[in-house]
Amino acid sequence: MGLSPRAVAEGSPEGKRGLGIACSEGVASPQGRGQAQAKQAPGDRPTMGLKGAEWLARSIAASGQSHVFFIDAVLRPTLMALQAQGVRPILAHSEKGAAYMADGYARVSGRPGIVAAQSVGAANLAAALQDAWLGRAPVIALTGRKPPSAQHRNAYQEVPHAPLFAPVTRFGAAVEAASDLPRLFRMAWAAATTAPPRPVHLDLHGLMGEVVEQGDSGAEPADFSAWTAPRHRPVAEGAQIEAAAARLRAAGDVVILAGDGAALSGCGEGLQVLAEALQAPVVTSLGARDLLPSRHPLNIGVAGSYSAPPANQVLHEAGLVLMVGCDGGDQVTHGWRLPRPGTPVIQIDADALELDRCPAELSLHGDPRGTLSHLIEALGRPARDHAFARRASARMEDWRAAMAPRLASDEAPIDPARLCAEISAALPEDGILVADTGYSGIWTGTLIEMNGAGQRYLRAAGSLGWAFPASLGAKCAAGDRKVVCWSGDGALYYHLTELETAKRRGIAVTLVVNNNQGFGQGWPNLLRAAGNNPERAATLLRFGEHTDFCALARGFGLRGIRVERPEEIGPALREAMAADETVVVEVMTGIEHRAPEPWAPEERV
Structure with a gap:
């Protein structure tokens, strides 16, 4: 169901996100918001x-x-x-x-x-x-x-x-x-x-x-509570918006590529309205994957290096790409191979430094949320051919059908795809999922479903071990909302000691450890390099088999739940999320299970 441009511009309670709701400088409150503005003339400054x-x-x-x-x-x-x-x-x-x-x-x-x-x-x-x-x-x-x-x-x-x-x-x-x-x-x-x-x-x-x-500060306390990110929301120039609307009306096979800047802007509602008006499939960066409902027929998933095949295939077939708050870096473009060279691009970004890094027909400097609302009004209700969107949606559904057996797998060691399905089912409507980098990002970015409204997805931008400490900080800001952290065992070793912090300060997160007893992402390549000799390869990428993360949790005064069978995952997640303290859910997975691989165009000869 579409939303009106007015609803997009004003924002609904369901669409408001943690970043960027209040952004106007100097807004005062009964408690004195706006004290960040100077209270005295220079000559009146207290001694x-x-x-x-x-x-x-x-x-x-x-x-x-x-x-x-x-x-x-x-x-x-x-x-x-x-x-x-x-x-x-x-x-x-x-x-x-x-x-x-x-x-x-x-x-x-x-x-x-x-x-x-x-x-x-x-x-x-x-x-x-x-x-x-x-x-x-x-x-x-x-x-x-x-x-x-x-x-x-x-x-x-x-x-x-x-x-x-x-x-x-x-x-x-x-x-x-x-x-x-x-x-x-x-x-x-x-x-x-x-x-x-x-x-x-x-x-x-x-x-x-x-x-x-x-020392003496010489000042009264300041109040910056109205200064949240992003503080300023400029809208692109009217003439540029009209030009972009005209170009989009004339273009066929439009694909929208939404990035981290779109997520920061909180423009999910506008993105959905625009995609439906244009019948344009939407692909996202990993950091923007919670902007739209995963099951929306126009959402084709995460593009780039941490993607499932349909997103890259659809982006490659685009006749025109509308980049919304997307930086065009190597991860989201799979090594700058997507979209096809020469594909026309229209770009909307609040960061002027990101404009025209990729050659663009039109570059609109403006906050994505505000600019999209004006673009929707300028676009009107164009007549669109639905064929391209239907092919993209069908491709995504075919891939989901191919993955369905793994999502329901009864294998032991557990297939992480089954773990993804169980987290999708257990994550509350306003839950926050925090994922580490590497394989954690690929599993969660391709197979966990998000509702596109109250749920949030936070991902490491590249620092292995980031997720668990970040999830503790996220919970400190989240209040009663549930926070689930997905960490591999290799990542958790970096900051295992923060279990003590969680216990001491009473911070409650559900820490899911995808324990495959090694660094899983690079395992098959190293195994091939080692002449398919697992013992030789294991000396470089495998950990010892005797670490018991549940026992470690108990050593820090916390609970641990060890999961060895797929049917145990759901009850363990629900028990952990119901607790008022951090609970470790150690899921024993297999290192041979492979995450979805991205599709790439054939290299030029």
Whole structure:
């Protein structure tokens, strides 16, 4: 059923997503929202204000943050002040774990995830921001820094921080004094939440930031609660929209390629209306796979390297491609082989830097949600040939029918396809699924069904081990919504210690461990390279058979449920999701089970 352009423009409760609901700067509330705007003229500035620690804590609390994430020892007075304000500091077991928690929190809440580490841990924290950068998540990283007198003279455990953070942050600044903090924190929050959201970094004077904490801020607390990502939603120029509508009306065999920028914009409703008006099949990036219902006849699934065959085949056959918030990188285009060279492209993106990376007939600079609503009005109700859309839908249905036996498989070791089917059935209407990279991304991206409304799908942008800590952060932002994490055993080894964090802080997620006792994605290639000698190949990619993740969970004071038969999966998932604490569901799968393989056009000779 289609939605009206007005409904698309205004947004319905079902279509609103965690990212980007409130975005207008300076919106005030009865509690004083908009305090981020200057309250006094420069000449009226008070001579004394809050200390840096108190200013930072009160501003974070006033801005709606429920949690911050950190590794000791940093900002101790600030953290204690945050507790007094009702904000929960979450001590993690590594800088990476803390950063991934902040990333997951940001993706669900739309507000920056805040993560802090002392000077010694700054390099680890910088490395951890890669996934937030690639995944377009707003994260504010705070680090301590030894004083200028210690710089460039072999200070113990100190290296220059700015070069470490430069590749993975949009904005970075050294905060020398407490009086600089209100200005620079405001700039950092603004930079983190503008489209596309990215991490930012503030380097605070003092090994633990204590110089900034103890000084006089000279300011009252700020409130940035109205500044969620994406903050600004510009609409493309009217003439460009009219031109795009005319070109789409004239084109046959249109395919819509929706990417992570479309997901950030929350344009699922508009995407569905436009696809139905054009009878255009929709393929998505992995990060945008929850925008439309998986079973909508025009949804052909994830395109690119982590895809099932139909999506790439349909994209290859397109007569014109409408790219909506899609970056055109190598994963979504399967190594830049899709769409066919020379295929006409119309592009809509809020990030001007993404426009025309691929040659485009028309490039529309605008927020996808707002721009699509105007494009739908300009398009009207064109007469369309349904043949191409029907062929695409039939191709998807044929593939689903071919996969159906695996989704119902009774094999043991368990086929992960059956695990996907059981998660599809168990995930609540507003549930959040968090998936790791590699095979975890392929299984969940191709075989788990999403409702295209209240459910969310968060995926690692490339950092193995990201999913479990990120799921803890996501749960901190999700309230009563259920969070399910899909992690391979290889990925879980990275941050297994965060089970202790989940127990200590009472964070409840369902941690599904796809345990095939090795790195499954590369197994067949390595096996061939080893002359089909499993013992030789196992020394490089297989783990020991004796690890018991359920026993490990019990060692951390949590429950574990071991699943060895397919019929046990559903009851185990329901039991875990009903719990008020993290439960490990260890599913014993086979490393020989292969995830769907992407289709690729034949290479040119």
